[in-house]
Amino acid sequence: MTQQTVPAAVTPPPTRRRSGGRVGRVRWWTYAFLLLAALACIFPLYWMFVVSSAGAGSASKLPPVLVPGTDLPRLVELVFTTVPFVQSLVNSAVVATTIAVGQALTCALAGFAFAKLHFRGRNALFIIVVLTMTVPSQLSVIPQYMIISELGWVDTLQALIVPGLASAFGIFWMRQHISSTISDELLQAARIDGASSWQIFWRIVFPIIRPAAFVLGLLGFVTSWNDFLWPFIVLKSPEMYTVQIAIKALQNNLFVDLGLAMAGSFLATLPLLVVFVFVGRRMVAGIMDGAFKG
Amino acid sequence: MTTTVSPPRVPSDPAVRKTQRPKKAVGIRYGLMERLAPYGYVAPFFALFLVFGLFPLLFTFVVALFDWNPVGSQTFIGLDNFTRLFDDPRFWNAAGNTLSIWLISTIPQLFIALLLAHLLNHARLKWANFFRMSMLLPYITSVAATTIVFAQIFDRDYGLLNHLLELLGADRFDFRNSVLGSHVLIATMVVWRWFGYTTLLYLASLQAIPRDVYEAAAVDGASGWKQFVHITIPSLRPVIIFTIVTSTIGGLQIFTEPLLLSPQGQFSCGAVRQCQTLTLFLYEQGFGQFAFGYGSAVGVVLFGMIVVIALINFLLSTRIKGAQ
Structure with a gap:
């Protein structure tokens, strides 16, 4: 097979249509509304920082202090001494990272199988995947807890990690993406060369869809980092x-300082904010790309 | 690049070769391993789903038929949990709260997202990336952190909002301890968290509309408002239905906000259960009272509601497809 034919067979990722959008002059009030919305999104996060840094008892001051102070180190130290917060940051990082990598791989592989491979029962299995998206797992938390308890996983991190390693949404998303970005001719050419589907996935498909898998992993990371109900049920001891x-535990110590839970919330949000600064644009593009377009 | 994929042919085992059968379309022979491989690729999801998804779901229906104490006895009691549940004012209270919070979060969120998507959908908009990114900030903020901040802002004594109310000459309002107030507080958090995400979904849909449609409308003298009503909204109908369904299913799951608004060690969301949701009621019964059977009965009812929503969604979307 010649090298030249293959790049032609790769359908370029569909260029986002620049056409989108109304034309004509942008009115001033368009900016006014958008700015207001942006402020509404930013302000609560700013407020979190203000209260966590404005000093002892500032949360109870009247009129409220509106600018950040210099007391952040004291409250951060208080957070670290009230609960094992560093440990909980490590726990969250371990859980969220494992889930992100696991989801990106399992969903990409399954999405590839559903998009490009032919096997008996494929459509029926895919319908099951789609159906599972509509049933939230919250309503069966009681039997879920029984299973975790039978496995002896109560109060362990694998109780959070293992159930989250694959996601129906992720499979659906990757299938759409692989269908639209990878041409059948390319895969057929590789088939004729005798490559197995496993080799095709790793050498051809995955390098092309890596950006999408990255965004999917990112969404998995954020969801897992922010998850509350399930960890609240299975985790018992503060070190886990x-x-x-940990934020909830800090909130129980409100009598120590009203700013304590705010400082904890700020610290819990900060890692995601830092990540967001670097990859926020790709997340926006990923969400809009995965959006179902009528 | 990945163009030079020409691995050496794997010499196939004669026994395997017998089972190979030619594919008409491609004309390639697949070995047994190759034909089984796809099942292996989708297996992780289905294995996890069976253990942590399907089995717990089905077992919820079983546990709901028992008086099930995790450390005590399990007695089969038939449908008693359900008759008790439908007579339980706490259940109807939680159902009413869930519905009320859903209403006052979904409707404003829809309108805000529609308006913002329409405004963002402008070919010559400046700082478009800044607006889009800032609207995704709430989405990456955890519900727990969100609740801590909003509870503080809405606090009766020290909250920023009540301070503003006082400056405007109004009375301080105790949001957390009033029925409607606590619902508004939770709905505000839900709207804050999701309106940006919904806006981006709508915007993606809008950008699929060819520019000439708007151009033609502008040439015909249609104002921005007329374009909004006659172009934007009709073309968004499918995605609007989609977001209503997801926000409804999401609304049935609201848990963290009312839990963090509850006094320590309680799951009632206030003295008169003014903002206890169905999922929080399930948690209270299951893990607060250790009534696994009764809690599972709540889970079964939630499942029934979701099935109804899915059916309505199915009927609506087929009707729209039929109309087109």
Whole structure:
């Protein structure tokens, strides 16, 4: 097979249509509304920082202090001494990273199988995947807890990790993406060369869809980092807490300082904000790309 | 690049070769391993789903028929949990709260997202990336952190909002301890968290509309408002239905906000259960009272509601497809 034919067979990722959008002059009030919305999104996060840094008892001051102070180190130290917060940051990082990598791989592989491979029962299995998306797992938390308890996983991190390693949404998303970005001719050419589907996935498909798998992993990371109900049910001892449960524990200590839970929330949000600064644009593009378009 | 994929042919085992059968379309022979491989690729999801998804779901229906104490006895009691549940004012209270919070979060969120998507959908908009990214900030903020901040902002004594109310000459309002107030507080958090995400979904849909449609409308003298009503909204109908369904299913799951608004060690969301949701009621019964059977009965009812929503969605979307 010649090298030249193959790049032609790769359908370029569909260029986002620039056409989108109304034309004509943008009115001033368009900016006014959008700016207001942006402020509404930013302000609560700013407020979190203000209260966590404005000093002892500032949360109870009247009129409220509106600018950040210099007391952040004291409250951060208080957070670290009230609950094992560093440990909970580590726990959250371990859980969220494992889930992100696991989801990106399992969903990409399954999405590839559903998009490009032919096997008996494929459509029926895919319908099952889609159906599972509509049933939230919350309603069966009681039997889920029984299973975890039977496995002896109560109060362990694998109780959070293992159930989250694959996601129906992720499979659906990757299938759409692989269908639209990878041409059948390319895969057939590789088939004729005798490549197995496993080799095709790793050498051809995965390098092309890596950006999409990255965004999917990112969404998995954020969801897992922010999850509350399930860790709240299975985690018992403070050393196993994820950051979200640590926030709840800090909230129980409100009598220490009203700013304590705010400082904890700020610390729990900060890692995601840092990540967001670097990859936020790709997340926006990923969400809009995965969006179902009528 | 990945163009030079020409691995050496794996010499196939004669025994395997017998089972190979030619594919008409491609004309390639697949070995047994190759034909089984796809099942292996989708297996992780289905294995996890069976253990942590399907089995717990089915077992919820079983546990709901028992008086099931995790450390005590399990007695089969038939449908008693359900008759008790439908007579339980706490259940109807939680159902009413869930519905009320859903209403006052979904409707404003829809309108805000529609308006913002329409405004963002402008070919010559400046700082478009800044607006889009900032609207995704709430989505990456955890519900727990969100609740801590909003509870503080809405606090009766020290909250920013009540301070503003006082400056405007109004009375301080105790959001957390009033029925409607606590619902508004939770709905505000839900709207804050999701309106940006919904806006991006709508925007993606809008950008699929060819520009000439708007151009033609502008040439015909249609104002921005007329374009909004006659172009934007009709073309968004499918995605609007989709977001209503997801926000409804999401609304049935609201848990963290009312839990963090509850006094320590309680799961009632206030003295008169003014903002206890169905999922929080399930948790209270299951893990607060250790009534696994009764809690599972709540789970079964939630499942029934979701099935109804899915059916309505199915009927609506087929009707729309039929109309087109």
